[in-house]
Amino acid sequence: MGHGEKGRPSKSMKPSSKDDYRNAIPEDEEATYGEEIEDDYHDGEGKKKDFSKLELKPDHANRPLWACADGRIFLETFSPLYKQAYDFLIAIAEPVCRPESMHEYNLTPHSLYAAVSVGLETETIITVLSKLSKTKLPKEMIDFIHASTANYGKVKLVLKKNRYFIESPFPEVLKKLLRDEVISRARITSEAAGAEGFTVGKAMGEVVSGHNELLNEAQLAAAAEEKETHSFEIDPVQVENVKQRCLPNALNYPMMEEYDFRNDTVNPDLEVELKPHAQPRPYQEKSLSKMFGNGRARSGIIVLPCGAGKSLVGVSAACRIRKSCLCLATNAVSVDQWAFQFKLWSTIRDEQICRFTSDSKERFRGNAGVVVTTYNMVAFGGKRSEESEKIIEEIRNREWGLLLMDEVHVVPAHMFRKVISLTKSHCKLGLTATLVREDERITDLNFLIGPKLYEANWLDLVKGGFIANVQCAEVWCPMTKEFFAEYLKKENSKKKQALYVMNPNKFRACEFLIRFHEQQRGDKIIVFADNLFALTEYAMKLRKPMIYGATSHIERTKILEAFKTSRDVNTIFLSKVGDNSIDIPEANVIIQISSHAGSRRQEAQRLGRILRAKGKPQDRMAGGKEEYNAFFYSLVSTDTQEMYYSTKRQQFLIDQGYSFKVITSLPPPDSGGDLSFHHLDEQLALLGKVLSAGDDMVGLEQLEEDADDIALHKARRSLGSMSAMSGANGMVYMEYSTGKKPMGQGKPKPKDPSKRHYLFKKRYG
Amino acid sequence: MVNATKGLFISCDIPMAQFIVNLNATMPASQKFIIRVLDSTHLFVQPNVADMIKNAIADFREQNSYEKPT
Numbered sequence: 001m002g003h004g005e006k007g008r009p010s011k012s013m014k015p016s017s018k019d020d021y022r023n024a025i026p027e028d029e030e031a032t033y034g035e036e037i038e039d040d041y042h043d044g045e046g047k048k049k050d051f052s053k054l055e056l057k058p059d060h061a062n063r064p065l066w067a068c069a070d071g072r073i074f075l076e077t078f079s080p081l082y083k084q085a086y087d088f089l090i091a092i093a094e095p096v097c098r099p100e101s102m103h104e105y106n107l108t109p110h111s112l113y114a115a116v117s118v119g120l121e122t123e124t125i126i127t128v129l130s131k132l133s134k135t136k137l138p139k140e141m142i143d144f145i146h147a148s149t150a151n152y153g154k155v156k157l158v159l160k161k162n163r164y165f166i167e168s169p170f171p172e173v174l175k176k177l178l179r180d181e182v183i184s185r186a187r188i189t190s191e192a193a194g195a196e197g198f199t200v201g202k203a204m205g206e207v208v209s210g211h212n213e214l215l216n217e218a219q220l221a222a223a224a225e226e227k228e229t230h231s232f233e234i235d236p237v238q239v240e241n242v243k244q245r246c247l248p249n250a251l252n253y254p255m256m257e258e259y260d261f262r263n264d265t266v267n268p269d270l271e272v273e274l275k276p277h278a279q280p281r282p283y284q285e286k287s288l289s290k291m292f293g294n295g296r297a298r299s300g301i302i303v304l305p306c307g308a309g310k311s312l313v314g315v316s317a318a319c320r321i322r323k324s325c326l327c328l329a330t331n332a333v334s335v336d337q338w339a340f341q342f343k344l345w346s347t348i349r350d351e352q353i354c355r356f357t358s359d360s361k362e363r364f365r366g367n368a369g370v371v372v373t374t375y376n377m378v379a380f381g382g383k384r385s386e387e388s389e390k391i392i393e394e395i396r397n398r399e400w401g402l403l404l405m406d407e408v409h410v411v412p413a414h415m416f417r418k419v420i421s422l423t424k425s426h427c428k429l430g431l432t433a434t435l436v437r438e439d440e441r442i443t444d445l446n447f448l449i450g451p452k453l454y455e456a457n458w459l460d461l462v463k464g465g466f467i468a469n470v471q472c473a474e475v476w477c478p479m480t481k482e483f484f485a486e487y488l489k490k491e492n493s494k495k496k497q498a499l500y501v502m503n504p505n506k507f508r509a510c511e512f513l514i515r516f517h518e519q520q521r522g523d524k525i526i527v528f529a530d531n532l533f534a535l536t537e538y539a540m541k542l543r544k545p546m547i548y549g550a551t552s553h554i555e556r557t558k559i560l561e562a563f564k565t566s567r568d569v570n571t572i573f574l575s576k577v578g579d580n581s582i583d584i585p586e587a588n589v590i591i592q593i594s595s596h597a598g599s600r601r602q603e604a605q606r607l608g609r610i611l612r613a614k615g616k617p618q619d620r621m622a623g624g625k626e627e628y629n630a631f632f633y634s635l636v637s638t639d640t641q642e643m644y645y646s647t648k649r650q651q652f653l654i655d656q657g658y659s660f661k662v663i664t665s666l667p668p669p670d671s672g673g674d675l676s677f678h679h680l681d682e683q684l685a686l687l688g689k690v691l692s693a694g695d696d697m698v699g700l701e702q703l704e705e706d707a708d709d710i711a712l713h714k715a716r717r718s719l720g721s722m723s724a725m726s727g728a729n730g731m732v733y734m735e736y737s738t739g740k741k742p743m744g745q746g747k748p749k750p751k752d753p754s755k756r757h758y759l760f761k762k763r764y765g
Numbered sequence: 766m767v768n769a770t771k772g773l774f775i776s777c778d779i780p781m782a783q784f785i786v787n788l789n790a791t792m793p794a795s796q797k798f799i800i801r802v803l804d805s806t807h808l809f810v811q812p813n814v815a816d817m818i819k820n821a822i823a824d825f826r827e828q829n830s831y832e833k834p835t
Contacts (some may be wrong), residue, residue: 481805484780488787598831639780640829647831 035470040368060134065089067129069138072096073108085132089116090455091290092125097655107165111147113254114451116152119293125149155246157229157239158253159399159426166255167231173253174230182245201651211762240421240448257299258344259401259426261321264430267399270352274319278345281466284313287454288320291429292696297321299450301408301430305458305656306608307585310431314404317429318370321347323401326423327372329423330407332357332553337583338372338406357393359553361387371395375410379418400425408432408449409601420448433671434604436652439524467611468588471628472653473661475513475635478503483685487640497596499533501594502690504677509635510591510673511542512667517589517631518570524563524569524587528606531594532575533693537686538593539573541676546573560584580603585612588630595634598645600652607632607653623715634660772800773815774819775808781822782806 007090057063064079073093076086078101086103089095092115095103115125125145130137155177156167166183168174178184181631234242256329276436280288287302297317304310317323327342329335339355342348348370354362356373373395377388384392403423408430420428430449461467479487480503486492487499510527517523529535541547562569565585578584579602588610596602610630636646650660667675677683775785784803789799797812810818 477781478778479783481779482785484783486786488784489792639784639825643829644831651833 048342054135055481055764056134059649063132063134064133067133067137067141069140073105075103077103088128091118091120099657112148113152117256117298118290118450122146122149149344155253155255157257159424162209164234164236164252165231166234167229169229170232180245180251183242186234186242188233188235203452227351237421252352259297261297261323261401267323267401268319268368270322272319272346272348274316274346280316282695284309287313288316290453292320295401298426299428301449302453303432303455305467305611307611310459312345314431315342315345318402321401325370325402325404327404328375330410331374335372335374342370356391375419378650396703403428405430409434433608434601467540468630469628470630471657472632473632473663475663475666476638477503477508477509477635478638479503481506496532498533498690500640501531501640503637504683504686506635506637507677508675510593513633514571523589525589526587526609527573529594530576530596534594535573535575541703544571544573548575549577563747584609590632592634598648600649603649604652614653771812773810773812775810777806781804785818804824
């Protein structure tokens with residue numbers, strides 16, 4: 001009988017919980033947001049809502065923003081109050097689009113969750129908003145803020161002695177949580193946790209009578225907490241699921257993760273300090289203050305453009321927490337760079353920091369220190385060498401004060417999620433420049449790491465001279481007659497990409513730009529090509545060094561060194577290995593000849609390679625000697641698919657306020673006789689080469705350490721999979737059907753048990 | 766002897782001319798519409814195909830342009 005009772009519920013739970021897990025986030029979010037807002041868009045902009053009766057406050061000209069009932073907020077950047085208003089809005093709302101004089105923001109439950117977790121209270125949010133708004137705050141918005149913030153801060157996730165506890169001053173909240181299937185299943189009722197469970201029952205009556213009226217006051221939670229905390233333990237493997245269940249779109253008790261590092265006597269201190277020459281810039285200071293607002297460390301994500309000094313933020317955070325720190329980077333090169341940054345900015349001693357990569361397996365000495373490694377090394381599931389097995393065991397068993405994650409936009413990929421569940425850390429700090437992904441997994445970051453703590457405005461940093469002022473240009477290269485004829489033929493559908501990338505007009509434009517910048521301005525140039533065939537062809541023809549996936553570490557270092565120091569090497573060709581975290585501060589021109597379909601992230605990351613500020617600060621400011629000191633060219637063959645991708649890729653940068661200039665005739669018609677492929681027979685020879693190359697050769701490069709989730713699906717080079725591989729499929733689906741259908745198309749349910757997500761494998765296997 | 770044929774004179778850029786030539790090539794023999802390719806930017810075609818060509822080009826351009834979803 002007992003057997004039957006136990007068997008039945010769990011059976012009926014299986015499908016539902018699986019569906020919950022798969023659908024909870026996208027469906028709910030879209031149900032509450034997508035649809036409402038979408039409808040409003042159509043109603044509002046289609047039928048022209050009547051705003052003539054909307055009352056303006058008498059002194060509206062002095063107030064910088066306008067809040068709409070649907071959660072959208074518009075901010076005038078020319079207002080004298082802009083700075084204050086911006087700081088406030090960035091804390092409570094999600095930036096949608098930030099051109100020069102008018103910004104658009106959107107209030108979402110997630111953004112409000114982030115606001116509360118950095119210490120803003122419901123009433124403060126409402127009063128400040130209404131103070132700044134030109135009109136009376138719409139009632140819908142006030143209700144919405146109340147509804148989304150009422151429950152925040154009531155539940156905390158705490159890591160004690162390598163075990164996870166859910167803590168709350170309100171036992172009835174815990175009871176409510178335990179009524180949820182996912183959470184109750186994740187609960188561990190060993191003897192120790194049983195004792196904890198008792199405290200919930202025992203103190204209940206008292207709390208109900210005593211603190212009932214405080215229930216809605218999130219800020220008093222902290223005060224109550226000192227008197228009574230109730231907690232139960234949960235399974236470390238299930239932490240992610242539990243967190244997800246607690247998000248606004250499910251149980252709506254988002255968990256705060258705070259780390260009271262000053263009072264942590266269990267974990268040994270790490271004796272490091274920032275060196276005096278490390279002077280955080282104002283925005284770095286601000287982002288850190290969001291993280292350490294109340295003397296404790298909060299988990300979350302800090303978004304700063306590339307080149308704006310993310311590593312200093314990371315190192316400062318580690319120095320403030322002063323506990324062991326695990327720093328994760330995307331590849332071996334950036335591991336070296338992080339280790340270097342730690343030594344550069346802080347007083348850390350050599351034996352306190354170690355790198356753990358496939359090449360260098362340094363061991364941890366002392367009882368506290370910094371380990372720099374890659375996501376791959378930690379998440380790797382196969383067999384390891386004995387030595388690295390030992391190190392990984394150490395990493396797993398240790399309680400980390402800070403988990404520092406670089407380029408966090410890559411984390412949601414399956415293997416990277418594993419890292420978070422494997423390592424136990426009190427506080428997680430994610431750093432990224434581009435919080436966009438072409439798949440829907442960006443929302444996962446909210447429960448995997450934490451809310452977004454700070455996001456810098458690119459244009460403000462440009463104005464402040466902290467990052468380079470980049471001139472973006474899209475160069476339109478018409479297809480030549482012969483190439484376009486081949487492009488249109490059905491039998492060449494697999495070679496389309498190679499044909500538009502190898503377009504002789506594009507090659508000539510590229511050659512022209514390289515010559516111009518090398519000879520006239522003495523610039524350092526990076527040429528990006530995702531297409532390996534094109535990369536080799538271009539590099540060989542122009543006699544320039546190139547780096548791609550198969551280039552060995554030694555050769556890479558040699559080429560990069562030559563590029564940095566030699567006056568003869570001014571141009572290098574990079575495949576997409578160069579997208580992330582290869583630090584080449586010398587470069588200030590990027591020419592992009594082929595790209596990863598419509599990936600907005602890649603575009604932004606590539607731009608980031610040249611964002612590091614150059615020259616003297618006074619020259620860089622508005623009105624300085626040169627207005628632009630960095631150039632980003634994207635070469636596009638007109639009348640081909642590339643036009644579509646190119647426009648799509650630019651969206652992120654356009655939302656950040658960048659504008660793309662279109663250049664139509666390069667090289668100028670009266671010159672170019674000395675460039676390659678001037679004569680028809682040369683062009684035809686090139687065409688022959690492209691057509692005779694095998695389909696494999698002209699495809700995209702596949703990298704093992706590929707960052708984007710979609711590209712991780714191995715070896716799908718079959719016909720028609722290009723868009724799926726590049727993320728275009730998911731994008732089309734995601735963007736065109738927002739709020740219409742729940743997910744489902746993109747994620748078929750895994751039937752093969754071996755393909756199951758490891759969380760489910762544990763449960764069902 | 767002079768032989769007159771009524772037709773449509775198309776003037777366009779190089780890629781579009783190629784597009785029309787390709788369109789013509791995919792048609793079954795009975796529906797081929799190009800009377801003569803004059804040079805790389807000029808074509809002489811049957812008088813009744815103007816709309817068809819315009820639509821085909823519009824479709825093609827549509828595929829290659831991206832509009833930001835709202």
